[in-house]
Amino acid sequence: MKWITARRRHPLAGYVVVIIALAFFGVGYTFVAPATSPAQAQNASAESDLANVDLANGRELFNQSCASCHGQDGKGITKTEAGNAGAWGPDLTGVGAAAVDFQVSTGRMPSANPDAQMPRKPAMYGRDDINDIAAYVDAQFGGGPGIPVNVPGDKPKRADFESEADYEEATELYQSSLEQYTGGGDTEAGMKLYMTNCAHCHSWSGGGGALTDGRWAPDLNSATPRQIYEAMLTGPGAMPVFQDSNDEVGGEGGAISSSEKQSLIKFIVDLENEPNAGGYFGLNRVGQVAEGFIGWTVGISLIVACAIWITAKQRAHD
Amino acid sequence: MSDNQAPQAPKAMRGVGNFIDDRFHLAKMGEKNLRKVFPNHWSFMLGEIALYSFIILLLSGVFLTLWFNPSMGHIVYDGSYERLRGVGMSEAYASTLHITFDVRGGLLMRQIHHWAALIFVASLVIHMLRVFFTGAFRKPREINWLIGVAIFTLAIVEGLFGYSLPDDLPSGMGLRIFQGVLLALPLIGTYASFYLFGGEFPGEVIIPRLYSLHILVIPAILLALIAAHFMILWHQKHTQYPGTGRTEKKVVGTPMFPAFAIKAGGFFFFTFAVIVGLSAFVQINPIHLFGPFTPTSITAGLQPDWYMGFLEGSLRIFPNWFDITIAGYAIPMGVLIPGLGFMGILFGGLAAWPFVEAWITGDKRPHNLADRPRNAPVRTGLGAAGITFYGLLWLAGSNDILSHTFEISLYTTTWIFRIGIFVGPVIAYIITKRICLGMQRRDRETLEHGYESGTIAQLPGGEFVEVHKESSPETVHVLESKESMTPRIETPAANANGVESPASRSLMGKLRARLADWYTRDNISFVGVEPHSGHHLHHGSHNGDGPTHGVQGSENGHGGSTASDKVTQGAGQNK
Incomplete structure (x- = not known):
């Protein structure tokens, strides 16, 4: 508990709680959600006349x-x-x-x-x-x-x-x-x-x-x-x-x-x-919409995170 | 830090240095500029992302020109990509396949070029948003803002042209839409299309023409504009956020050399690493899978690159209700208004805003201290409304993908967006403005009463209170910097005899007075607020006075922090 008490007023604490809650509901839902009915048994051989x-x-x-x-x-x-x-x-x-x-x-x-x-x-x-x-x-x-x-x-x-x-x-x-x-x-x-x-x-x-x-x-x-x-x-x-x-x-x-x-x-x-020659992640061949999405969520986000990192200063205590 | 105390450079270097200095007098200029101070904040680095990705674009682009053949001459492919062997295609497409499969590192370079383009325009957007929300476009920086808008516009055009060069399936479809918008122009549409394409679509000349624009004309203009942007920035100094020691006349930050130069250099390599990382692992624009364009080809599921998405979206959701025919000539408003009108609203609105805002507020003073967005709630709200409008159009550009992925009816998405672009911005404006005002109230509360310490104390009477503590001097500075936003229209509404002045009686004058009122009315006044004067601080009771509403939370006063020892003061004098 001490560990939590020390950190619960951290500026990122709120985000962490939200992420944990989302993960909890997401994973929980997959257990609660009705499973798709299993495939019916196949009784056929390959090709029949x-x-x-x-x-x-x-x-x-x-x-x-x-x-x-x-x-x-x-x-x-x-x-x-x-x-x-x-x-x-x-x-x-x-x-x-x-x-x-x-x-x-x-x-x-x-x-x-x-x-x-x-x-x-x-x-x-x-x-x-x-x-x-x-x-x-x-x-x-x-x-x-x-x-x-x-x-x-x-x-x-x-x-x-x-x-x-x-x-x-x-x-x-x-x-x-x-x-x-x-x-x-x-x-x-x-x-x-x-x-x-x-x-x-x-x-x-x-x-x-x-x-x-x-x-x-x-x-x-x-x-x-x-x-x-x-x-x-x-x-x-x-x-x-x-x-x-x-x-x-x-x-x-x-x-x-x-x-x-x-x-x-x-x-x-x-x-x-045809293999996706351009890289391991083929983006499901969705094309430009997926590319733009990745460009913003991964590309720009990582670079901005770096900008925040290299300009960070020690926080004032209030 | 005096030069006398610096260790002597080796004799050989001194010789070279003196040789150059005797001829160009660089030492003095170098000393002045190397010590120039840059304010330190992450949001001031966003423009640099654009600069770095532009450099990466130039370098990777030069590599690609060494093999790319901008010709629409027809050939039968005989390269090493087996699936398309024997297929007829243009030389442009064949040479792009050659770069992809036969040139060492060619595919990686192509992907670097494309990812860098996406990152370039995205960084322009976030940089521009930062400038907008902090009011950094205000006097004296309006010209630099206009240059920025020009760079943004040209970057989009440059991207569209580059997208069209490989002559693969999306290239041709993008050009077809471009030609469609051109054709919609009244009177000159057909002529403009025939002139540009050298005949019927697609003709044989469009790719060579776009090529010279893409690799020569537009990059040259962009380079010139970026240089001008930087020189003006250098001359005017960077804006800074309010804080201890930071005034309209004094910049506090990191000196150019060595600290800022190292930081910026490192940031270049990080930007480069992210772009190359994406290029190495995430496939982009797989032209070999798309196949060559033929005028009969048409496919679902292809979009323009993201920065054209808002135009695509406006074309997709705009109804054909306003199409008219004049004397037998069709005027397709359903193409004209979204294709050109929305672009005009975006770029025209961006270009005009600094002047519109100055006109409304009557503020003619130079500003070197950036606004905290919450302290200009109407501007921030309008910005949020603009983002919502743009964002919804952008999403509408991918409505078929959204419909297919999330299993929503396509028609439903169209109506969601049609209604959303009217309702969404209004809601965004109201919510954002309310949040800003709430933060202002919280700021006033913090200024008056200090911050919530999280310590609970029991008073002699048995009452429990939370002890408030005094904020740091830096935080107090930041909070105190909020200027009271009263309209500063210099023409008085009435003269000494109570007669209305002609300027304020006119229609424009009345409009302006109304706008000024709207712009400033709801702002929370900090007039007369003394730091730490509230009585929470002294006897910690919550009974009664002082605004206690506003957002409560554990967020610290951001932007406020003590100056660390690597921060150097001075150097920036504004003339």
């Missing part, structure tokens, strides 16, 4: 998790029909397997709150189940773009494998398919396509950005190449559709051909993997 889909399982899962908002018939439920239940969802006619795979594999569906934009979450279903639901929706409600199986999809997860060796083998397979896929594209074409079509929402770094009406463009760096491809095919949320040029659906076709999409995805993946 789309030919082996189980439509009955797909129907069961659809009725379990999707039908409450999208309707048993997949025609959707409007907000007025849903009423107070709040469970409404769009018509699934003709959305196709790619849309289902995108929404479910990124964890956006099933969604707890249809009124808000869905954030990326750990997927609720494994690869086999997703394939089953996708096949069911595609078959039942009118076909749309299929899952682009030649584009590298989910990265293998350790939990899905019995042995370390199997996991390593799958990872190797995934890496080689990713390298093969991104090795083929053309950087310049990809960059031009990205800067013309994607960057004004997803930002130059792929980190995402704010959109109008409270929506936002998500971070691309957590998406797999296949999910990026599917998003272009199906245009989820506020995103426009960029069909493959050989698509018959929609008639117009040819917005971005599949080889151009490959270049585009190569650009995104390469940029993400």
Whole structure:
């Protein structure tokens, strides 16, 4: 206590108390705050054959998790029909397997709150189940773009494998398919396509950005190449559709051909993997706002602290 | 300290010294200037940060010019940065990549140049705020204030041009906005844009043109202005805070040589260390990640450097409600007012303030003692309002990042800022002024009654009181220095016969009288306050007299401290 008594009238004592209090509440909050729900168990192996889909399982899962908002018939439920239940969802006619795979594999569906934009979450279903639901929706409600199986999809997860060796083998397979896929594209074409079509929402770094009406463009760096491809095919949320040029659906076709999409995805993946040459702290690639913030909080503050230090004199005792 | 007692210099040095002195008579000038005294306070070092970062900018900039190729000629990249190999780009961008990846130390130098630029403008801002809040812009220093405003303005322009040179993605986007504001000018907009860009945007000439402005014209003007700033400072002497022995005519501080020179030299190296430290560890403007600019490129999440942020913000939040069309020609007020008007308000307001304040207060006396900000509550409040206005515009410039990071709707941020820039400055003014007045009351209390010692004593009657002790003479000096702020408008409102003078009857005269009243009305009067005359000191009772309101706390009278033995007095005589 003597130690405190001697220092409690120190000019910095007030600041110290505030900092300790802030730290106390900050750390305390992390214990009290509800933890995010853990990821659902994944029961899938790496890649399954789309030919082996189980439509009955797909129907069961659809009725379990999707039908409450999208309707048993997949025609959707409007907000007025849903009423107070709040469970409404769009018509699934003709959305196709790619849309289902995108929404479910990124964890956006099933969604707890249809009124808000869905954030990326750990997927609720494994690869086999997703394939089953996708096949069911595609078959039942009118076909749309299929899952682009030649584009590298989910990265293998350790939990899905019995042995370390199997996991390593799958990872190797995934890496080689990713390298093969991104090795083929053309950087310049990809960059031009990205800067013309994607960057004004997803930002130059792929980190995402704010959109109008409270929506936002998500971070691309957590998406797999296949999910990026599917998003272009199906245009989820506020995103426009960029069909493959050989698509018959929609008639117009040819917005971005599949080889151009490959270049585009190569650009995104390469940029993400590019090290921050400028230093250990990449500032999360936020750019000038973060730089200005650091310039003031670290740069100028340190220099001013030094100015205070070198001009300090002994304090008068009052 | 007489020269006679100093040990003799070695003969060889004496020979050289005498040779030079015989020709240039440096000894006398040197003695006078080396002994010049500088007041000692951390806030007087802020301008030096700007000087040092400017020197770092010059040196690192020269290094970069050795490799940078300011050309918009189109080439296909074939350097050592693999990801962009085979990509078409301008020679300016390719040479910046070359500096980054192929020149030894090039990336570090680029980052030093960029960090130093951010620090340079930031230090100009805090230096200017110090001068503003202490009233150091008052007579006789108005000209130096104007030079400072010019340096600040030019530094921002210089930064914008430098940002545009590498021809990477943010460069081109910044230039596009610059061109947009240019186009918004009525009548001459299109011509000005075509003239500057040599045709349609982006053309092939803008980078060479900005380059010669950036490395030659503007730095030369800046250097000249900084030299003038220093010479005037040297001639007029630095302002100082009130304290023992410090008067309008006498400066107390550290002599130039050796003490201040060592301090300043050390401070240079510290500034340099912070800038290099940032440059070594924190990535800035990663042009290789941004990629080259093409006229079709547009991206979210890119901002100008921080000092352009307030303009970016004003463009972002200004509505298009006032756009008009005259005879088929659009006048885009939504670009003109925020793009040029807000800049005019900032720089025009800064330049005009010393003269406006002198006009309001009628104060024509020279001031070499700095105001303590609390003793000029209206000015301090206005400064806080200005900071709030600027700060909100600055934040609005990053509204997309704020919206994305803190998950607030973008439209909501726009409305927060639109309302905030009107409400925020008013609140800041009121709060700051109240705080200043509270501190004045506390000062008067301390002056009259001494300081709270923290010792509790029991009186014979059983009452407990806190013993107040006498403040140090230095503190008393500081507190007593507050001048009573009465308006000093020299034209009397009425002459001896009760007839209003023409000057005060006019519209301007009435306005001025009102402003003067507003400027001084609420100030706490120290008239008639005798140090340590309050009776707390003598019998330590709190019953009754004396203002007991005001901020209570353990903060000591800051700025007040005893002169330590390294402080030399004298030397500064003001003519």
